[in-house]
Amino acid sequence: MLRRDDDTKEPATPRLRPAPVPETGPLRLDWSDWLPRAHSALLRSSFGLLAALADTGAIIASALAAGVCYHFTIYGDEGPVERFLQLGLLVSLIFATANMMRDEYSLSGYLQMTGHGRRTFVLWNVVFACAMVFAFATKTTGDFSRATIVGFYFLGLGAVVATRAGIVRLVRASASSGGIPLKRVFLVGYEPDVEGFAARYQPWESGMQVVAAAVLRGRETLEEDLALAAASARMLRPDDVFILAPWSESDTIDACIDVFMRVPASIHIGPERVLDRFVDARISRVGAVSSLHLVRRPLSMGEVALKRGFDIVAASAAVALLSPLFALVALAIRLDSPGPVFFLQRRYGFNQEPFRIWKFRSMRTMDDGRHVPQAQANDPRVTRLGRFLRRTNIDELPQLFNVLSGEMSLVGPRPHALAHDQMYEQAIAFYARRHNVKPGITGWAQVNGLRGDTTTEGKMRKRVEHDLWYIDNWSMMLDLRILFLTVFSKKAYRNAV
Numbered sequence: 001m002l003r004r005d006d007d008t009k010e011p012a013t014p015r016l017r018p019a020p021v022p023e024t025g026p027l028r029l030d031w032s033d034w035l036p037r038a039h040s041a042l043l044r045s046s047f048g049l050l051a052a053l054a055d056t057g058a059i060i061a062s063a064l065a066a067g068v069c070y071h072f073t074i075y076g077d078e079g080p081v082e083r084f085l086q087l088g089l090l091v092s093l094i095f096a097t098a099n100m101m102r103d104e105y106s107l108s109g110y111l112q113m114t115g116h117g118r119r120t121f122v123l124w125n126v127v128f129a130c131a132m133v134f135a136f137a138t139k140t141t142g143d144f145s146r147a148t149i150v151g152f153y154f155l156g157l158g159a160v161v162a163t164r165a166g167i168v169r170l171v172r173a174s175a176s177s178g179g180i181p182l183k184r185v186f187l188v189g190y191e192p193d194v195e196g197f198a199a200r201y202q203p204w205e206s207g208m209q210v211v212a213a214a215v216l217r218g219r220e221t222l223e224e225d226l227a228l229a230a231a232s233a234r235m236l237r238p239d240d241v242f243i244l245a246p247w248s249e250s251d252t253i254d255a256c257i258d259v260f261m262r263v264p265a266s267i268h269i270g271p272e273r274v275l276d277r278f279v280d281a282r283i284s285r286v287g288a289v290s291s292l293h294l295v296r297r298p299l300s301m302g303e304v305a306l307k308r309g310f311d312i313v314a315a316s317a318a319v320a321l322l323s324p325l326f327a328l329v330a331l332a333i334r335l336d337s338p339g340p341v342f343f344l345q346r347r348y349g350f351n352q353e354p355f356r357i358w359k360f361r362s363m364r365t366m367d368d369g370r371h372v373p374q375a376q377a378n379d380p381r382v383t384r385l386g387r388f389l390r391r392t393n394i395d396e397l398p399q400l401f402n403v404l405s406g407e408m409s410l411v412g413p414r415p416h417a418l419a420h421d422q423m424y425e426q427a428i429a430f431y432a433r434r435h436n437v438k439p440g441i442t443g444w445a446q447v448n449g450l451r452g453d454t455t456t457e458g459k460m461r462k463r464v465e466h467d468l469w470y471i472d473n474w475s476m477m478l479d480l481r482i483l484f485l486t487v488f489s490k491k492a493y494r495n496a497v
Contacts, residue, residue, distance in 0.1 A: 054167060056092040059095060065151075088156075110168050184240075185238055194244050234262075237264070240266045245270070247269070280472075315410060319401070360397065396442075400441070412443055414445065414463075443470060447492045
């Protein structure tokens with residue numbers, strides 16, 4: 001069996017203990033009492049209901065809070081409390097039912113927060129729209145003020161996301177300590193593969209209880225080993241069986257599948273190392289063709305349309321509001337140093353298509369060739385006014401015109417000079433994936449303090465890691481958060497050069 005050593009406080013390491021039974025076979029077993037098994041099954045079956053009730057409670061409380069707060073502020077009383085409760089109950093029932101149909105409340109789904117925010121945001125908008133249509137059809141929209149509806153929308157969304165985050169933290173903490181055995185798993189494979197699986201993934205940290213590890217000795221004894229392993233699996237009744245053999249050994253995998261198909265458990269082919277790089281890998285079917293889907297398209301057509309619509313509206317409003325500032329900055333640049341007001345430089349955009357980026361000129365040079373020296377601290381090329389413009393991010397504002405023309409987005413990976421792209425693409429894995437979405441005026445790397453010079457590969461690597469995380473975790477809420485942090489977070493103004 002694979003387990004960590006509980007007799008020491010040193011970092012846990014997997015080990016295989018000698019099996020008490022059977023004495024003549026290669027199987028290593030760990031007996032489990034029926035009481036912990038029953039407790040685990042009860043916990044898994046009841047968790048979905050508890051998670052659904054948590055979402056329902058958060059939504060009803062948000063509806064009540066939005067309505068009561070508004071009425072108390074404007075009218076000095078709590079208002080029609082029963083109507084607020086009915087609204088919250090309607091929305092929460094639709095929301096929870098839809099999540100149950102999508103198997104959103106499975107215990108294993110709460111081992112990490114990744115994806116919860118995006119899925120919650122999309123479903124919340126759909127459910128809210130359905131509730132408004134229902135209220136319009138039943139002529140009950142007049143019972144609620146617009147402020148109550150808007151407040152409920154934002155309070156409810158925030159409450160559900162916060163509730164999910166809290167439950168995820170509890171589940172992860174309990175799973176790491178062994179308090180929640182999410183799955184009872186049975187491993188079968190060659191000894192190096194079994195030990196490698198335990199060392200890389202440490203399944204107990206994910207709430208798995210490895211009840212047995214059946215080690216295959218070789219092709220000559222494969223039939224005998226599998227017969228013994230299947231008999232033991234039927235006795236132990238695991239939830240899942242993991243076949244840990246190299247994917248290239250298709251005959252071994254087929255033999256394992258044939259044997260364990262007779263065992264009442266889910267069957268998994270263990271992960272190859274390549275899957276460690278793709279957390280969202282899944283089986284995809286197109287007609288009769290099945291494939292291993294490693295990476296999804298960065299943004300769906302609907303997400304692209306939503307992001308583009310927001311860019312147009314927000315950028316147009318920003319240009320209108322900031323036009324007086326544009327005029328003042330342009331005048332100051334002309335008075336501060338000789339040269340044009342705007343600095344244009346070629347950059348790679350979406351799908352590595354080149355475009356010219358607009359910036360207020362902050363240097364005395366206009367480099368745009370094959371060799372572009374990076375800006376550094378106390379760079380003598382930066383003008384007096386330029387230092388202020390770069391420190392306050394004002395020099396980036398003309399890129400609003402790039403946004404309106406469709407070459408950039410308000411939020412996305414910052415584009416670099418062509419010379420720097422060509423240099424780092426050879427040195428940093430997946431660097432070119434940054435171009436799978438439109439570049440942005442600001443981005444996740446910048447609001448985390450990763451701006452300024454990238455004179456070392458390590459600095460650029462950190463920036464790229466943040467850019468790729470943004471691409472894989474995009475949501476409209478994340479874009480709004482980045483825009484807010486760009487203006488109000490101190491990190492967004494660090495390391496300006």
